Amino acid sequence: MPLPNNVKKFATENHRGVLTSFRRNGMPQLSVVTCGEYRDGVAFSTTAGRAKLLNLQRDARCSLMVSKEDWWGYIVFEGKAAILSPDNTPADELRDALRDVYCAATGGDHSNWPEYDQAMVDDRRAAVIVVPDQIYGTAV
Numbered sequence: 837m838p839l840p841n842n843v844k845k846f847a848t849e850n851h852r853g854v855l856t857s858f859r860r861n862g863m864p865q866l867s868v869v870t871c872g873e874y875r876d877g878v879a880f881s882t883t884a885g886r887a888k889l890l891n892l893q894r895d896a897r898c899s900l901m902v903s904k905e906d907w908w909g910y911i912v913f914e915g916k917a918a919i920l921s922p923d924n925t926p927a928d929e930l931r932d933a934l935r936d937v938y939c940a941a942t943g944g945d946h947s948n949w950p951e952y953d954q955a956m957v958d959d960r961r962a963a964v965i966v967v968p969d970q971i972y973g974t975a976v
């Protein structure tokens with residue numbers, strides 16, 4: 837299901853996010869991320885071995901709060917994470933997804949795509965897309 841236009845606009849203009857995933861013991865894990873509107877949700881990238889990625893690989897349920905810079909306007913996306921990683925995505929498709937997520941999260945292009953692509957391979961980066969089942973907040 838595509839994001840409503842007002843939600844898509846908010847997620848395109850605001851890139852500050854706080855992700856909640858779940859640790860093995862059930863407690864929440866909070867992570868600050870830079871994110872942007874992507875496909876049917878909001879996306880960010882992360883390196884292999886990070887707690888947020890390990891948690892989401894084990895349990896895809898999550899929430900992502902995207903906030904204005906002043907923190908007073910926000911939208912929460914509750915749903916599941918779709919993970920595109922070197923383990924489950926062809927290299928060209930992952931490269932394109934990571935580029936798209938970078939552009940969505942920063943609002944612009946990278947100054948050196950080949951250098952960026954190599955850093956993504958070296959970091960074993962994954963693109964994480966939070967696909968919401970529910971959307972709420974002050975900016976909805």
